[in-house]
Amino acid sequence: MRCGIDLGSRSVKLVLMNETGLQDSRLFETVDFYRNYGRRTDNGMVVDFPAIGIEAVDSITATGYGRNTIDIVGAKIIPELKAHVVGAIWQTGLESFTLLDLGGQDSKVIKVQSGRMVGFETNDKCAASTGRYLENMATVLGISLEELSRYSDNPVELNATCAIFGESELIGRIVEGHGIPELAAGVNYTIFKRIKPMLRSLLSETVVFTGGVALGKGICRLLEQELGVKVVVPRHPQLNGAIGCGVYEKGKRR
């Protein structure tokens, strides 16, 4: 059994895989994971698999935002974008596409041709195009993230230049009397506006959409309508990086 771990900024994704595919997966709040299942040693962090309820694994491959700061003892560490490309190819069976990953604190766009990464963009140091921003906006609207992510019609105009000031802008719109569907669509549309320039030079006919944000249909619809592309959301969008680690084999150059 191979273990793939994606150490994200908001959540840690862990998968167990074998030749027949995905066998098990776990999702943890990042801080909880480090606090409850990580133990610092002189050689790095040891993951307490028995405490998670996992038997011994044959290999561990890890990636994610923590990869420069966290060493998991005995794990092979691979670059995050690589993990996502490998995961998306494995999940979709596609070889040429543009991968859009919207995670907790960052967004990535990667162009893949014949199974190889040929170009990429990541967001600048700003949270206004991330899952974290959506969480905050859902809280302001008093709805769940899941509900927020459904809407795309008649978006209210928002110019959120900043994830925090966007909240007060949204409150102003609520005061004007707009309904939740239009307000939520407006929030989703600001995400689209933020990632559009990143997609510009890296677009393909098919966009594979991953990360926690891809669980909602609203942004998928916006991408299809506004860019005229086919959007494919794999079965486990949020686990994509961890799956990439689980299927990654050293020396297998694509």
Added chain:
Amino acid sequence: MSRIGMTTTVPVEIILAAGQVPVDLNNIFISDNQASVLVEAAEDEGYPRNICGWIKGLYSVVVSGGNIDKVIAVTQGDCSNTHALMETFQLAGIEIIPFAFPFDRDYDLLRLQMDKLIQLLGTSWEDVQRVKHRLDVVRKKVAEIDRLTWQENTVSGWHNHLYQISCSDFNGNVSEFEQTVDRFLLQAGAASEFDEDIRLGYIGVPPIFTDLYSYLESVGARVVFNEVQRQFAMPFPVDDIVEQYRLYTYPYGVFGRIEDIRAEIEKRNLDGVIHYVQSFCFRQIEDMIFREKLDVPILTIEGDKPGKVDARTKLRIDSFVEMLR
């Protein structure tokens, strides 16, 4: 003997011919152990948070008693933030000497600028030419360090950056700097080859990151071309000093820089290019021109304040190097 600060590379021959000590303020700022404190000090005085970190560093270096008597400020050919920097220097009672590189590389205008500086500092064209010949000897040695970097692979990206960037002011002491260069050449001539498999070019202003070169080497990539630093070392040998500062690409338009970069990409067999941009800098706009005109993969990274490369930038570097393999 006055210490004359400079905001970027200017005809340093004139300062030396006048018997003064040239001080590149950028080098003083970034090599200070407390560089980030210098930036904060400028912000404490009222410099905005969203303004270039270099400008703030330069301000503090001079104002907080950096032992600088006058400042030659480049009003054209570097950055318009320099205008306000000069004004805040004046506010602090520091003497300013403006210098402008003509946008269209006009020979007569450039000669006139140099002539005015010669008059002001009380030297002559003959003395300036004499100093130029002296500096050319040292520049030739630094050009050899550059050659050893890309052709013999015995010099690191960091040393390539360091020796070339030091040619803006020759560390204020030409003979001493030359001895350092001689010693380094002896070492580098006998050093074993670097074996990184990825060869990178670095374009844009010098980095505010303190460990970029070593980080790149830790992931198996080495910088074998430093664009602007090489320009500071005057890589085009020519006898006419005015012509030398006309051929120098940095203060003029981006298309002249692109010609130079293209030739070096070819010559040095580069796998990719890192375009460094400073936060809040107008040069971020030029990124789109580089992407249009250069035929190699480009990674654009951004730095704001002095310090180590941040986790996000490391992630981008790792992915870029991985992509080039």
